[in-house]
Amino acid sequence: MFRQNYRFIALLGLLIFVASCTEKAPSYLKPYYYPLETLNEGMVYEYRATNEMDPPYYWYYLNLQQDGQEFLVGTYYNDQFQPGQLVREEAVESGMLLEDFYLLQPDSSGKQQQIQAEVGESNVFPFVSSGVGSVYVFSVSYSMPQDSGAITTLYRNRQYMGDTTIVFQDREYHAIQFYVRELVDIEDEGHTEHEFDGLEIYAKNIGLVYSRKNISEEFVLEYALYDRYPMTKLEARFKEFQDK
16 A cells, blocks of 8 residues: 555656646747847838727837847837837847847937936846746836936836747737736835736747737727838838928
8 A cells, every 4th residue: 555655646746747847848939039130131110009099109120240249229219200219139148138228309409319227137038938937027217307306117027928829911920928017116205106017929030029018907008010121111101201
């Protein structure tokens, strides 16, 4: 009887060990981020709201080689083609790390100024995950000139949620998904905090194709990748916008 129970316990332990190894098996995620090798000439990613009411936005991504290191430089443009953010990420063996983060806004004379943020936790995207449930932390802090010294800190936690599929331009792609939690802390004679959660989906050989941010029960920001094209096309749209 003891021998039978011992065998049962040993088998149960083996099953638990195998299940644990399966759940936490390393995942190679690099192919799901923006494909750096295809961005040497730059590429615009156009995102549109799924409700067709919120305005579109654009990210221009360019792969740069500097001093033997590989960087991804991204510039955010709003629906009026005004730049709002500039980021520089370094590609290392473990993933993409944030090097620089700037907010761009016009001053009182209309001249564009850069507000540099202080990078805290630099994890933008992991190339290797230890398994479903793994969390990656990102944070930046900045102070806007008009805020009289108030410091805003953005904390973003991405939790790897495993595989999925998604359709982009009538073609199905293998993808991965992250559960995202964000906390915006505003320090100005006390702390004001705003917390959100959401979802991100990255398609293989494309990058981010879907994002959702739950601002409240009534207000959800939901965007999907609409198209990718060279910067010359966005410049032509900007010229048409100016000529209106």
